[in-house]
Amino acid sequence: MRLAFYAPLKPPVHDTPSGDRAMGRALIHALEHIGAEVTLASTLRTRDGTGDAQVQHGLMQKASLEITRLIAQGRAAGWHAWVSYHNYYKAPDLIGPAVARGLNIPYLQVETSRARKRLQGPWATFAKAAEAAANAADVIFYLTERDAETLRRDAPEGQRLIHLHPFLDRDDLPPRSTLQGPILVAAMMRPGDKLASYQIIAETLALIPKDRWRLQIAGDGAMRAQVEALMAPFGQAITFLGALDADAMQHAFQSASLLFWPGVNEAFGLTYLEAQAAGVPVVAQDRPGVREVLAPGDYPPPDAGAPALAKRLMAFIDAPEESKAAGQRARNHVAAHHLLNAAAETLRQGLALTGVAR
Structure with missing residues (x-):
């Protein structure tokens, strides 16, 4: 099972630690845990934190170049599915849906959110792109019920929504705290x-x-x-x-x-x-x-x-x-x-719905 992985907000190889980077790395490890060969397809960050139309236009141009490159790469590598992590209006997945269509492979998302109120205003272009990416997903793994509410409301026919509990990148517990410190x-x-x-x-x-x-x-x-x-x-x-x-x-x-x-x-x-x-x-x-x-x-x-x-x-x-x-x-x-084994099994079940995993 060969999977392409992409995190438009922050790639898992980014130098700056954060919860988003940690979760991206954990997802890759969980997919590998079920036997997948995972390729980090792109490190393009699409985040626009200020609502700048010029920035958004430039990122969309860069994404177009990535799409052409990645369709060729995916065809040569034989990718079976594309998995994107954290699609939202400030950092939409501008790449995954087009590459998945070009390769005729399933497209899955982990942690996506919908924001109708952003379809007008300075992030309108990116908000529409994030909505389009969410609509394109065969399966969306949601991490919180807050996200699930709007995902259920706006889900296109046939889309599967699966609750993936946030998890630690480990399959056991660390030593217990002494509880003696500050x-x-x-x-x-x-x-x-x-x-x-x-x-x-x-x-x-x-x-x-x-x-x-x-x-x-x-x-x-x-x-x-x-x-x-x-x-x-x-x-x-x-x-x-x-x-x-x-x-x-x-x-x-x-x-x-x-x-x-x-x-x-x-x-x-x-x-x-x-x-x-x-x-x-x-x-x-x-x-x-x-x-x-x-x-x-x-x-x-x-x-x-x-x-x-x-x-x-x-x-x-x-x-x-x-x-x-x-x-x-x-x-x-x-x-x-909230440990790796449970998360890996949930991801396996979602991939199985697309015919990729058993």
């Missing part, structure tokens, strides 16, 4: 939603006596100065670890007492899965996307604000045994739903 925050420092989560964290910590907690922040980015300013009132209670590689990040999880991340507009958040896999309980808000990866528990709604998050933090700080039990429930949840 509270952990693990997130990049970017403007917008990430900074909004950091703001909520600062508001929450201000409601808790400083002698009851310590907190480490793993992450870096363009907004580091702003994050440091938010955390300055807490002095030495907070330690900035900077960006960590995979091994160092795993070490941080294996000593953390809690993971604290509100999750403003997170698609789902692999960090939650990584923490829970190590048996670290999570304090987060009950948000769409985030709830897709959290073990059943008590997560306050966003409108409850910082006081509700502070109450949850103190509940764990004051009751170590409950913290340990919550961590074990989280670990069991990841083992049951």
Whole structure:
């Protein structure tokens, strides 16, 4: 089974770590897990973050050149299907549908979203391209119920929609956390939603006596100065670890007492899965996307604000045994739903619907 793989938002070989890159790599490994030979067909990034018509036009021209090249490559290589990851209005798949048509092979998508409101305005051209790509898919694997709602609403006749749970790129659990370390925050420092989560964290910590907690922040980015300013009132209670590689990040999880991340507009958040896999309980808000990866528990709604998050933090700080039990429930949840083997089987089933896999 020879598959072409493409991620228009960020190729899995990109230098900058992110959840999107990690998920792309995990998908390739899951496809290989079921015996597929996977070719990264293109590294063209189609993202337009500002709604610039000129940028969109230039990317569409580059995509046209890629299509010609890839049809020839796919014919020579004997690709059986094309799989694209993360098609949406700011980074549409401008390549996969045309190549799949040219080769007469199935076209599948993983994590796509529809945004009718973007069909007018500065992203209109790209939004229409993303809709066309979604319409062309024989199978769409959706990761969240939030995406599934619009996918079901607008699905063309005959399209198959399959729930693929977000998953870690491993088939076993890491060592269990000692739960003896500080509270952990693990997130990049970017403007917008990430900074909004950091703001909520600062508001929450201000409601808790400083002698009851310590907190480490793993992450870096363009907004580091702003994050440091938010955390300055807490002095030495907070330690900035900077960006960590995979091994160092795993070490941080294996000593953390809690993971604290509100999750403003997170698609789902692999960090939650990584923490829970190590048996670290999570304090987060009950948000769409985030709830897709959290073990059943008590997560306050966003409108409850910082006081509700502070109450949850103190509940764990004051009751170590409950913290340990919550961590074990989280670990069991990841083992049951969010590891490589389960994801690989779901992908196999979807490919089998197109006649590619058995």
